[in-house]
Amino acid sequence: MHDIIDIESVTHRLMQTLAQIQAMLGDDRDAEERQQADYFDMLRRKASGELDGNVTAQFFS
Secondary structure, eight states: OOOOOOHHHHHHHHHHHHHHHHHHHHHHHHHHHHHHHHHHHHHHHHHHTSSOSOHHHHHHO
C-alpha cells in the first residue's frame, strides 16, 4: 500500500530544521568572532604596554 506524503508538511518541517541548524551555526560563529576580537584586543593592549606577560597564556587560561 502506498502512503500519501504531504509535501507541504515535509517541506515546512525541513525548513524549520534548516533554520534551527543555521541558528546554531550562527551562534557558534558569533561566539568565535567575539573570542577573536577579545584576543586581538589583548594583543593590542600588550603592544601598548597596558598588559604584561604572555597574553596568549592569559587568554587561554
